[in-house]
C-alpha cells in the first residue's frame with residue numbers, strides 16, 4: 001500500500017478554483033476527493049485505494065493535476081440517489097455502514113469509509129455534469145471510486161455501490177436544460193446497471209463496448225432498448241482475441257451511428273480502462289494508444305453534436321500503474337493541458 005503524499009491535503013479543500021471570467025480556460029476540470037480513498041474492501045480486493053492513489057500521484061508528477069482546474073466535490077443527497085436507486089437499497093447501505101461495513105453481495109464490500117466515498121463518487125459526477133452544462137467548463141473528469149456502472153436500482157453489484165453516471169444523467173435531465181444525453185461505456189465489462197436505468201428512455205442513449213462472453217454476461221447485440229428507448233441502446237460485444245484495430249473500428253462505427261441518431265447535447269463517458277492488456281481483472285488486448293483513439297472518437301461526436309461537452313467518470317482499471325497511464329492518455333485526448341480554443 002502506498003502512503004498518502006504530502007500534497008493530498010490540497011485535494012480535500014481544492015485550492016485551484018475555476019477560471020475567472022475572461023481568463024483562458026483549461027479544457028478539463030478534475031473532480032476528486034481524498035475521502036474516496038477511505039473505501040477499503042478486503043485487502044485482496046482489486047478495487048483498492050491504491051488505484052486512485054497511483055493515478056493522483058502520476059498526474060501530480062506529470063503536471064496534469066496542476067494544469068487542470070479542480071471542481072468542487074460534495075456528497076450526493078438521498079434525493080439525488082433516489083433518482084436511480086430504491087429507498088430500500090439506500091436504507092440497507094446505511095444499515096451496513098452503521099454496522100461498520102461488510103459484504104453487500106459476492107464482489108462488493110463496505111468498510112467504515114465506504115458510504116461517504118460512494119456518496120462523493122456520485123456527487124462528483126453530478127457536480128461535473130452541472131458545471132459542464134452550466135458552461136463553467138467544456139470538459140470534466142471525475143476521478144472517483146467506487147465505480148458505478150454495474151450498480152442496480154435495488155442493489156450493489158460488481159464493485160459498484162451507486163450508479164454514478166446514471167444518477168448524474170438523471171440529475172442533468174431533471175435540473176438542467178438538456179433533453180438528450182449519450183453515455184459511452186468502454187470499460188471491458190458491460191455496463192449493465194446503466195443500460196437497465198435507461199433501457200426504455202428516449203432521452204438517454206447508451207453505447208457499451210465490452211468483452212463477451214465475460215462478466216456480467218449481458219450486453220448482447222440484440223439488446224437495443226425498448227419503448228421510447230428502442231434503438232437507443234447499442235452493444236458491441238467482442239471476443240477476447242479481437243484485434244485492437246477491430247475493436248476500434250467497431251467502436252467508431254457504433255458510436256457515430258448512435259450519435260447521429262440521438263444528436264446528444266452532452267456526452268458522458270463511463271471510462272473504465274480494464275480492457276488494457278494485462279489488466280488483472282479484465283483485459284481485451286488494448287494499449288495506451290487505443291484509449292487515445294477511442295477518446296478522440298468520442299471528442300469528434302461531442303464536437304459534432306454536443307458543443308464539445310464531455311464529462312468522463314472513472315470506472316474500472318485494476319493495474320494501478322497502467323491505470324494511471326491510461327487516465328493521463330485519456331485526459332490528454334480530451335484536451336487537458338491545452339488552452340481552450342477561443
Ligand SMILES: [Zn+2]
Nearest residue numbers: 187189274316
Ligand atoms: Zn470493468
